[in-house]
Amino acid sequence: MRGALATTHGAISLVNAIGTGHGVTMGTSLSTTVRMSIVPGKGITIHTHNQSSKMIALTIQNIVPSHELARNKVNVWVNSQVPIGCGLKSSSAVSTAVAMACTNVFDLDVTEKDLLEAGMDASLRSGVSITGAYDDVCGCYYGGVNLAHNYKALRFHYERISPDLKVIIFIPNNRTRKNVRNLKKMSHVLDAAWRLAKDGRYWDAMLVNGLAVSPILGPEPQLLDSLLNAGAMGASLSGNGPSIAAVAYEGEVRSIKKVFEPMPGHTIITAINNTKAYSHEL
Incomplete structure (x- = not known):
């Protein structure tokens, strides 16, 4: 039996890509781990809580040669701190980690772009993404x-962000998504x-995106204004x-949390992640 463990992280959007195709994301420290093992046989068995099994299977099929899948049974276990269906890149974190685990388990020689595109294509084909979310997979990886x-x-630019900054995330109880x-x-x-x-004014970009x-x-512009008045940079x-x-x-974190307190939901405080995703054989 061969096995591997891959770790990626979630991300937030600074600029939504659906309107133009151009997107900006920033990594958070909410982690996702994928453990994978193979034994002689055939088939893919996925152990996950609410993640898209179709997306995971498509990611594996995108990156692993068919002759390898024909003679190996693949087992996948997903464990993630990233809330699902909240705009925090849970699917991109999982698909990227799955692709990374495959490269270790099957000893594949692929480029980083091939690795990321395997998850991007799977996200599109499984219906979890509209644009393919290349900005999202870059943030997670x-x-x-x-x-x-x-x-x-295409990735135009990358920049590390000060580790002194925190990300305050509010997740409302009502998770209904709009068109x-x-x-x-x-x-x-x-x-x-x-x-x-592009000019490096990330927090201004984040606010303009929010408006x-x-x-x-959503949310209402008044909420964004209250967050800025409480000390948020974006x-x-x-x-x-x-x-x-x-x-x-x-x-400023405590003041920002107070802005969210009257609203039904919960708040997560996390650090910014500047660390590249990693994987290793077990």
Whole structure:
């Protein structure tokens, strides 16, 4: 029996990619681990809590040669701190970790881009992503801030972010998602957010993104204003929601948490992740 363990991390959106195809993400320290083993046989068995088994299986099929799958039974166990279906890149963290584990278990010689595209394609084909979420997989794999073009699967820029900053994430009890395709109506504003990010003005970009998506996905602009007044450097809906993320220094975290306290839901405080994903054989 051969085995491997891969660890990735979640991320938040600074600029939503659906409107323009350009997206910006930043890694968080919420971890995802995938353990994989193979024995002689055939088939894929997946042990997970609510993650898309179809996406995981497609990721494996995308990166592992068919002749290897024909003679090996694959077992996959997923353990993740990243809340599912909240805009915190849980699917990208899992698909990337699955692809990484495959490279160790099957001793595959693939490029980083091939590895990331295996999960990106699986996300599209399984219906968990609209754009393929290349910006998301970059955030989960590389950490730090990543600027990417999703439709072309190109990463334009990477930057490490100060570890003194914290990410305050509010997850509302009501997780109903709205029609994200309407974001294309705000493409001109989202493009302005993208250009701010290209200039290194990440927190301004995050706020402009928050204001752009607010009429379609929420939250109300007044909430973003309250978060800024409480000390946040930037605040926005993350991805397609419903999570709301704010970035601030440690000393402002308590004030920002108080803004969320009257709202039904819960808050997660996490560090920024600048560490690249890693995997090893067991």
